[in-house]
Amino acid sequence: MSVQRIAVLGVSVMVLAAGTLTGGTAGAAGPAAARETAAGTVTVSITAAHNVTMPATIQPGVNEFRVTTEAKSSGFQLVQLAAGYTLDEAIADIDGFDKGKIKPLKRFEANTTLLGGVNVLPGKVGKLAVNLPVGSYYAADIERNRPSAFTAFTVAGADTGASMPAGSTIKAVKSTSWAKGPKSIARRGMLTFKNRTDKNHFVGLVRLKKGKTAKDFAAWIDAAMEGEEGPPPVDFRVAFDSGLVAPGQTVATNYKLPKGEYILACFWPDASMGGMPHAFMGMYRGITLT
Numbered sequence: 001m002s003v004q005r006i007a008v009l010g011v012s013v014m015v016l017a018a019g020t021l022t023g024g025t026a027g028a029a030g031p032a033a034a035r036e037t038a039a040g041t042v043t044v045s046i047t048a049a050h051n052v053t054m055p056a057t058i059q060p061g062v063n064e065f066r067v068t069t070e071a072k073s074s075g076f077q078l079v080q081l082a083a084g085y086t087l088d089e090a091i092a093d094i095d096g097f098d099k100g101k102i103k104p105l106k107r108f109e110a111n112t113t114l115l116g117g118v119n120v121l122p123g124k125v126g127k128l129a130v131n132l133p134v135g136s137y138y139a140a141d142i143e144r145n146r147p148s149a150f151t152a153f154t155v156a157g158a159d160t161g162a163s164m165p166a167g168s169t170i171k172a173v174k175s176t177s178w179a180k181g182p183k184s185i186a187r188r189g190m191l192t193f194k195n196r197t198d199k200n201h202f203v204g205l206v207r208l209k210k211g212k213t214a215k216d217f218a219a220w221i222d223a224a225m226e227g228e229e230g231p232p233p234v235d236f237r238v239a240f241d242s243g244l245v246a247p248g249q250t251v252a253t254n255y256k257l258p259k260g261e262y263i264l265a266c267f268w269p270d271a272s273m274g275g276m277p278h279a280f281m282g283m284y285r286g287i288t289l290t
């Protein structure tokens with residue numbers, strides 16, 4: 001299972017996009033770096049079988065997860081389960097909404113706190129910075145929806161004292177909208193996502209084809225809503241998508257894309273709208289990467 005596949009359930013026009021996003025340029029960027037032991041740095045390695053290996057206990061406060069994988073691709077994701085909601089139930093619910101069922105999606109969203117993630121390809125380091133309170137969590141590779149891909153860890157002890165990284169910031173507001181600014185962001189670095197809404201979202205950046213604009217994207221969405229699947233004005237192979245982020249959370253992930261004109265969009269399905277991706281509810285806008 002991938003976030004992209006979750007994100008596009010019920011909307012056939014996006015299936016193509018999902019496949020290309022999954023196989024395309026992952027968000028994680030930069031050369032494989034040497035291990036560091038600075039406060040708040042958590043080294044995570046994912047095996048070819050998608051098992052997540054990391055320390056069993058980490059400190060509260062800002063942590064930067066540095067994720068490498070031996071799998072073809074990995075979707076690292078942090079998640080906290082509500083008291084009484086088991087990992088087996090979460091996995092069953094993910095299976096359910098992956099098949100397009102809305103009830104499991106509602107149950108999953110009501111019982112989880114999603115704390116960001118980062119896509120990782122072999123030879124790259126995915127970075128995820130997030131401020132974690134004391135508690136119990138799972139680190140997962142959501143490329144595989146099975147218990148072995150979820151590793152439990154505890155946050156306890158003294159604060160790391162670390163701070164969130166600098167870089168461009170994207171903000172989601174008013175349930176399913178993007179804040180109007182910034183109109184442009186850096187093309188690489190750490191991208192901070194502030195989810196100031198009441199729903200789960202992720203950041204999707206996808207490059208507009210030459211000469212195309214956000215208006216063309218709007219027309220394409222409108223046509224798709226009418227069942228007319230024309231060629232998209234965006235190139236889903238030149239894209240970034242972050243992990244999932246719960247209401248009120250702030251996370252930062254590394255990314256690297258070519259300069260140019262992009263669409264900022266979230267394709268997470270809305271349970272209250274029968275699984276319609278947020279982009280189809282208007283959660284998209286143009287953005288320049290410089």
Ligand SMILES: [Cu+2]
Nearest residue numbers: 201266268278
């Ligand atoms: Cu969304």
